[in-house]
Amino acid sequence: MNDMTPVRNHRSTGRDDGPLNISRRGFLGGAAALVLSVTVPVGRARAQAAATVAPGTRVNAFLEIRPDSTVLFRSAFIEGGQGIFTAMAQIVGEELDVDPVNFTVEGAPPGPDYLLTGGGRFTGGSMSVRTSYETMRKLGASARQMLLQAAAARLGLSIAELSTEPGRVVHAASGRAIPYGEIADAAADLSVPTDVVLRSRDDFRWIGKPVRRLDGREKSTGRAQYAIDLKVDGMLHAAVQHSPRLGGEPGALTNEAEVQAMPGVHSIHRLPGAVAVVADSWWRARRAVEALQVTWTEPAAATPRAMPAGFSSETHKAMLKSTPGDGVAFEQEGDAAGTLAGAARIVEATYDAPYLVHGQLEPPSAIARWNSDGTLELWIPNQAPEMFQAEAAKVAGIEPGKVIIHSPMLGGFFGRHFLYQTANPFPQAILLAKAAGRPVKLIWSREEEFLRDTLRPMGVARFRAGLDGDGLPVALDGVAVGEGPTGRWFGRQPDKVDSSAVEGIAGKVYAIPNRRVGQVHVDDPAIIGFWRSVGHSINDFFYETFFDEMADAGQQDPYELRLRLLADSPRHSNLLQAVADLSGGWKRGPFAAEDGSRRARGVAMASPFGSEVATIAEVSLRDGEVVVHQVWVAIDPGSIVNPAIIEAQVNSAVALGLSSALLEEVVYVDGMPQARNFDGYPILPPDRMPRVHVRIVESGAPMGGIGEPGLPGVPPAVVNAASVLTGQRIRSLPLSKLDLKGMEG
Template structure:
């Protein structure tokens, strides 16, 4: 009986502790678990900022810079609240620590509709954020960087400012409230005393950390919201910027890889006699399949060219593995067949869709398809590793996930994670590819063969394109019903595709994926259109194709499906595509404003002049919400004499909440449109017997300068908290172009890439 009471009492106490923990706010994100390393004359005021005696302000950054301008925007957040002199700002990558964990991207991955304001959603978000603060990871992705750090980096700046003011007040013997701060200078007007930050840096570090730093009213912002040049742009212009592939530690050797041509296959053996006879050869070795990658072989040599020539000279015996039977036709048939079975997960269900469709005066149906896509980062996969004889290592890696990178490298080298120092230089593009760590584990395994010598493993463009973690292929079926007056009464959508999250869980944690995956249906179920009855679902189909996060993830293809079908509904209802959308957004003023503004700027409804060569033009429109931001785009399109699709102009309007750096927002919209347009016109990975058929840019083109449309971006003024910017510009461009092509030709294209017959 005593034991029973003890057990019950213990469980009750644990439950009470758990309840108490759940009610507390997310734990502080200002002080790291270990002090930040500092240089002589430099003082760390919290986990996000160091101030030097030379007045330099160093901002610690927990997000990777891969061309999206995030280092500049994040530094602006802290510098604003610190009232720093922008010309004194420098940046430094943050160490691994839980205060830098990405909370926002995991919270946003919960499968709730944006219109859901209920308590279940709030509680789930609250608990997820608290959990991720303790057990999450540092990550750059999901267009979440500003959203995740909007609070912490501003609080860090405000806290450091208060500590500097406190130190000055103590030294000058004046009330802290009488000291003003502006552009890195502390002033006390009554006494005439003033000093720059550097004079009080060390004293400020001894001040207590403010318990509740006071943040500025946005009306007082002088830096946030103003266009700023990116901090790294000058170095990229003059060539001094250093990417991961530019790292040159003394004695560097190079490793070139050949992976099994069949995805998931391996090398069963090789003969290196011919390779050994080539100049610069050091060693040939088998490369295992690590973190979801494909196995193969590698050669280490003294120069990149020698390594590339030697690896080609290896006589390799390949074991293709289970993917040898995979081809594009069978893959798409498998996805389509899954839609014939009623075993999908329902993400949104309102009203009685089945009854409304059965009673409808008119129904329309359509099937849409999207192929796998490669990331094609301009800097191919690479990683430099130095494994020392004492069991320590340094890894230079272009990664979006430092925690996973260190774990993968440690496992491959059989050393503790604590013995690894990770350096994250600039990334030459990411787009989600560098959320994977296969190439890092591979580089670590190769470097293990030659301890105490730094080895840079790099992939050729061909290896990169044929061994990616691709955007999932998808097939979707849409159905809509109308009443006798042509008004929509029901909307139904179901899609089929592999699950990214299921595969990632297996790759990173060795666990089987299970349950729903929001990324499969995002862009389909979480949209603002006000259907009287609606049901949207998805069927996960397991296939031996490695899939991963691709810029805008599920939104990238679901926006094409959904916005193309909405246009089809407008035609069936006998309405203008703009007017039809407007009628479905009466309770969504934010979306309505973005849509109507884009149409107005583009001159929707006004006739378009012929092109210089006499070709007719037409407009297409699309509206899509993703990563918290609402984007509308209008594309102006014509056809060349050979039926080549030409996009002349794209008008884009985005509501992303408070635009931290308007320059950065416009740049990302332009980048996302070019990226999405490349995919819409050319993007397609095809498979034959498990082997990718596209090897380089001549077979998988990107948009060229002479094909790039004029892009006009307007940012909606807002004081709301910032939302995502890096990805939301990609989803609407494909449907906007497809809808313009229908207006131009009467041909409805339901498969990507867009090809006229």
């Protein structure tokens, strides 16, 4: 799910009991859910279910054209703000010949049709559009072809005499037209064509255009429904209190009788690592569970991932920084060690970045309902329905095919809703619904979320650079120390580097002839997860900030040095020049702004998730704080689907990247997080949002991602600018830790 991991790894290592081995029965279970929700005749769904389904080809699994010619589309990817539902409508609509505005899009149930991400299925890694673009275009074109066939049969004409206009088949010679809705049923019974012609790029009406998001109005009027908003008949509400340290189990409940007598309380439950109260409303459940006086036992020996009682983030950071060695090599070119030994000048630095929470505004929840036919139905925020289905089956002790998964709109995700066993509420909801004999909706309070969210790992990197007599870098050695989330969740091989731990130090584009990038693996005691742009969010900060250290040591302008080292890479030098141009021409400063403040600019580049990004930030210092006034981003994703959504996603990535640079840090003391809500863990407020300027460059390179790539350049661009003003190197985040008073100049 990070940038550099081959997607097929997920297939081989991440799904030991996942959809690849899904049983025939399992598939039909999924199909039944689909039929119930959309009234596709079961015979039809079954007829198209070949023994092995080529994902993304079975039109009826994705598309239902309704009598009014509008389209219900089941998306393999889940909408969580990134605009994927709109992008799917644009891509499919372009080839189907239906205006995207006439699409209703929903998250698809589990099933083999939807395994569009390297043979698996997840919404993440900025993968959705780029992995499915051709497949979804072909799907739309196939459906159009089926509609043409159905119309030809009805009119007694050949397909060659017919064409389409948005939402209808037309016969130009006679002027007759048949709305799609009238022939949708007949078309759905036809076999899916194997060879279709796609529209020429020059003829695109919707792909590449700033089509409005499909969900803008419902999200502006409170009508959009998230998992936390759903209800099912007869459900009870549940709240939990977790062990303060993972691995602890509930011992004595000293006031159980009193709590049982509280208003609305239905029942009290012990769960693995938690206690729960089920009640007739969530507020009553929460109040009761928080009133429970629980003695937590210490974890039994060998409890996996138990949080040590003495764990502190500060101590862990110090340990990472003092862990010696070059580690296992990930990227090598030339002779870094030899060149460093003979370099005219050596630049050395160690960087660190803190743990972070995801902080998506929708707290996690789960509704579980055991049905009388033996199925288990779940409504859960998730980025990977099949993986959740397989895990839910394990928890429930039933076959995966008996688990029906609904995947609602996500109230933000940023990597939060992958399958992380101790961080997902649904296993608790399954157990509670079973015990209560009623459907249960469980919500984690924000405080419980801060306790059990997976964290962006603690990051540390050491750099050594060698400069030649002209001050130009000729060797670079970078070592990341710690653990990456991909290895944690998809299996780590001790002799191999987890790419999610080094991406952003590795994979850089500058022509430094002698390079070595390695990783020293150190287990992270926290439950770590994927956080928007994953390793890049940490490592591009380290690398690009160290780059400015190299430039300054060699008395080079950091922008000019980047340009020089990209001289043989037109895609990157063009992009760097594009962002400089967008910002009115490169100037580092310090300079006086019109408002009298003293400002500087910093620049950074990143190559995350198949896209290329160049970023410039303008900052000043005020009242001891770093103020970011403007951020300019040039992004080259190769080719695009929706420029308005790209601009929105870049704004969003700038905000999150800036929030991490300025404010965010999870602090653990005695094995417990010190902040349990946003009052102790500030996130970017509106008055610290800079103006953001975006330039999209379509170089024609293979399509890259959009959701994450805007982020990694922001922290280093901001820090590089801040260092110009402070005259100090800043090698640790967040900036709010620094005492900058008196430095306004």
